Amino acid sequence: MKMRKIIGLILMLVIILAVAATLVKIPFGAPKTKVGSYYIENGTRQTGAANIVTSVVLNYRGFDTLGEVTVLFIAALGLGAITFTFNKRDRKGSLTPSSLVLKTGCKFLFPLILLFGTYIFIHGHLTPGGGFQGGAIIASAYVLIYLSCREKEVKRNRLITIESIGGLIFVGIGIMGLLFGGYFLFNFLPKGVLNTLFSAGIIPVLYVAIGFKVGSELAGIIVDFITS
Amino acid sequence: MGFLNSYIYYIASFGLIFIGLYILVAKSNLIKMIIGLNIADSGVNLFLISIGYIKRGTAPIFSRPNLNPKLMVDPVPQALVLTAIVIGVAVLALALSFAVRLFQHYDTLDMRKIKEQRW
Numbered sequence: 001m002k003m004r005k006i007i008g009l010i011l012m013l014v015i016i017l018a019v020a021a022t023l024v025k026i027p028f029g030a031p032k033t034k035v036g037s038y039y040i041e042n043g044t045r046q047t048g049a050a051n052i053v054t055s056v057v058l059n060y061r062g063f064d065t066l067g068e069v070t071v072l073f074i075a076a077l078g079l080g081a082i083t084f085t086f087n088k089r090d091r092k093g094s095l096t097p098s099s100l101v102l103k104t105g106c107k108f109l110f111p112l113i114l115l116f117g118t119y120i121f122i123h124g125h126l127t128p129g130g131g132f133q134g135g136a137i138i139a140s141a142y143v144l145i146y147l148s149c150r151e152k153e154v155k156r157n158r159l160i161t162i163e164s165i166g167g168l169i170f171v172g173i174g175i176m177g178l179l180f181g182g183y184f185l186f187n188f189l190p191k192g193v194l195n196t197l198f199s200a201g202i203i204p205v206l207y208v209a210i211g212f213k214v215g216s217e218l219a220g221i222i223v224d225f226i227t228s
Numbered sequence: 229m230g231f232l233n234s235y236i237y238y239i240a241s242f243g244l245i246f247i248g249l250y251i252l253v254a255k256s257n258l259i260k261m262i263i264g265l266n267i268a269d270s271g272v273n274l275f276l277i278s279i280g281y282i283k284r285g286t287a288p289i290f291s292r293p294n295l296n297p298k299l300m301v302d303p304v305p306q307a308l309v310l311t312a313i314v315i316g317v318a319v320l321a322l323a324l325s326f327a328v329r330l331f332q333h334y335d336t337l338d339m340r341k342i343k344e345q346r347w
Contacts (some may be wrong), residue, residue: 004253083328085329108314
């Protein structure tokens with residue numbers, strides 16, 4: 001047992017030192033890569049989004065984001081398949097009902113958290129944030145439900161419906177770009193004025209779709225874990 | 229001190245990766261191994277973000293009209309890390325569900341006691 005730890009320690013040290021010795025040549029705080037400065041100089045003109053990270057995620061690299069959403073979807077699917085085989089225990093009987101303070105706090109905070117998550121993903125092209133972050137905030141509201149008002153049931157089927165609609169909107173907008181502009185996820189909507197809510201073409205629409213999809217997917221993961 | 233100032237983020241990120249990989253190799257509890265995987269994941273994310281930093285840079289968001297584009301940090305690693313965090317969450321959730329299933333089947337999380345998983 002001791003031997004394995006020592007061997008592991010030496011192995012890890014060698015690997016980390018080798019990688020660090022090559023990567024430390026990249027000076028800290030140096031000017032950025034060519035593609036990074038290209039995005040910064042031309043991003044606002046080409047995509048209309050004030051947040052350059054958003055324009056990279058959803059416009060220049062929109063196809064990668066579709067793949068990322070697919071990975072999340074497959075992970076949620078696999079998790080659902082595995083939790084389906086769990087030995088179910090009786091949840092209702094073992095729970096003590098939560099107190100009035102918790103119930104009231106839950107009722108008061110749940111819509112506020114949903115509102116904040118929605119704000120984060122609608123303003124993804126203007127401020128830090130976006131669909132993934134807003135979706136994570138929305139999923140945290142479901143954690144609150146399971147922690148405080150535990151006798152409430154979340155409808156799993158409704159979450160699956162929202163998730164599917166979000167994914168379909170993403171793919172549908174991509175195919176509409178194929179029809180209007182000649183390639184997948186072409187930005188066919190008007191770009192509008194920089195730094196206003198209705199700008200940047202398809203980016204806010206895509207981020208709303210991603211926000212709903214990620215939010216319902218992560219909430220579904222939480223529901224799967226707690227009800228099993 | 230100058231060396232520390234310029235490389236503190238690299239040292240911290242490689243330290244996190246090292247801690248995570250060491251936990252993966254040395255520990256036999258499955259939950260601890262998953263935590264190690266997650267720590268290594270955070271180290272990689274921190275490393276990618278700190279590569280994109282430039283001295284006295286601002287976030288790559290044109291929220292005010294008089295921002296200098298030369299002084300904005302690189303947006304590409306940030307977009308990459310956004311992807312990596314989401315994938316990390318997905319991997320973590322899937323790994324935890326495997327752990328729960330293994331515990332229900334073998335009544336233990338110790339990888340040395342599970343015959344099919346021994347290494």
